[in-house]
Amino acid sequence: MLEPVRKPAPWHQPGWQRLTAQQDFAHAYLFTGQPGCGKRRFASAFAAFLMCDTPDAGVACDACRSCQLRLAGSHPDLLMLEPEEEGKAIRVDAVRQLVDFISQTSQQGGRKVVVLQPAEAMNVNAANALLKSLEEPSAETYLLLVSDQPSRLLPTIRSRCRVQPLNLxxxxxxxxxxxxxxxxxxxxxxxxxxxxxxxxxxxxxxxxxVDALAQREKVVEGIKALLKGQAAPSKLAEQWNPVPIELLLDWFCAWTLDLLKLQQQASDAAVSADMDKVLGYMAKKLDVAKLLAWQDWLLEHRRLFASKANLNRVLFLEKALVQWKNLLERR
CATH class of the missing domain: 1.10.8 (Helicase, Ruva Protein; domain 3)
Incomplete structure (x- = not known):
């Protein structure tokens, strides 16, 4: 859902001031950046600014009729387009709704704004349907695309947007x-x-x-018990069932990268604070070839989970833990 915010994150203020100080705005913008950097908040605040009747010092007033409708989630000239379910695709029917929205006259007599996120979730048919709107822009209509992975967008879409990178x-x-x-x-x-x-x-x-610190602590303790032979992979796989698979994959990928850096004695080897002793011990004992093979396997399964492949979570975790422990077994 679109956040009811009127200002971007503090670290984006310089870019925000340059953008809102302009007299003419592009028909379409593409806001890009790392997940969690604040680009959705930036797009939401910019949508609020564009729709406000009386913006003050570059931000929406939150008091005019247009702002009140937006805050109530009932502004007829603001359209939010995102997947019906997280991780699913944005399909062509949804983009056709966007095209119809753009073709209609503004109900409030002002600007119309569409926020589409994440833009890379559009399937091929949806992306092609969006191109028509980008090629034939309507007056006082603005498309705000938000993307974690702009490289997955059609080059023709990227070329028709004003790209605004948003850094950490x-x-x-x-x-x-x-x-x-x-x-x-x-x-x-x-x-x-x-x-x-x-x-x-x-x-x-x-x-x-979501109390990820408590979940992380449980996982780290489980890893230590596994390496000491005090916990079986099957038992841990069941115990970790409440932990989102995305977090587990992120943590194992980060730990694997730390191990590779420690193996190579890289100057930027930044070991996880709660896993420093474990990773330091493993880096001295493991076989590099096995570590690289493990990394390939892990990244492939991370890709499969991201694409919503029908994988058995418990069996995957059990196999992953067996392989993790086996990294310490020399050939």
Whole structure:
């Protein structure tokens, strides 16, 4: 759903000021950046700004009739287009609805705005249907596309949009912002959340809201027990059932990368704070060829889960844990 916000994240303020200070706006924008960097918030605030009757200092007033309709989720000239279910495709019928929306006269007599996210979720037919709207723009109608993976979009779509990359904040700014949002969390907790989120503050905040730290602690303790021979892979696979598979895959991919860096004695080897001893021990014992083979297997299964392949979660985790433990067994 479209967040009812009127300002972007603080670290995007310079780009926001340049954008809203313009006199003429592009018909279509493509906001890109790492998941959790704040691009959806940026697009939401820009949609609010475009639709506001009396924007103040570059932000929506939240008081005019147009803003009140938007805040109530009932503005007839604002269309939010996203997959019906998370991870599913945006299909051609939904984009045809967008085309019909664009062709109609504004019901409030002002601008019309469409926010489409994530844009890469469009299947081929949907993307081709969108091209017509991009090629024949309607006056005072704006398309705001949001994408984590712009390379998956048709080149013809990207070329018809004004691309606005949105970066992550610096480490210090990210930590300060997250600490402010989570006053009950320790500095170490916030640092770990940011590490888990790849430095993306909004992603880190969402992880805190689903209690990912407690889930992570359970998983780390399970890994330690596995390597000590105190827990069986099948038992851990069942115990980890409440943990989202996306988080487990992210953590194992990050730990694998840390192991590779430690093996190569890379200068940027940044070991996970809660796994430093475990990974340091494993890096001294494992076989590099087996580690590379494991990484290939893990990345392939991460791709399969991302594409919603019909995989048995418990069997996958059990096999993954067997392979993880076997990394320490020399040939």
């Amino acid at each position: 904040p610096g480490a210090d700014e990210a930590a300060a912002w997250l600490t402010e949002q989570l006053p009950d969390r320790s500095t170490d907790d916030c640092a770990l959340l940011l590490q888990m989120a790849g430095g993306a503050p909004l992603r880190a905040l969402s992880l805190a809201q």
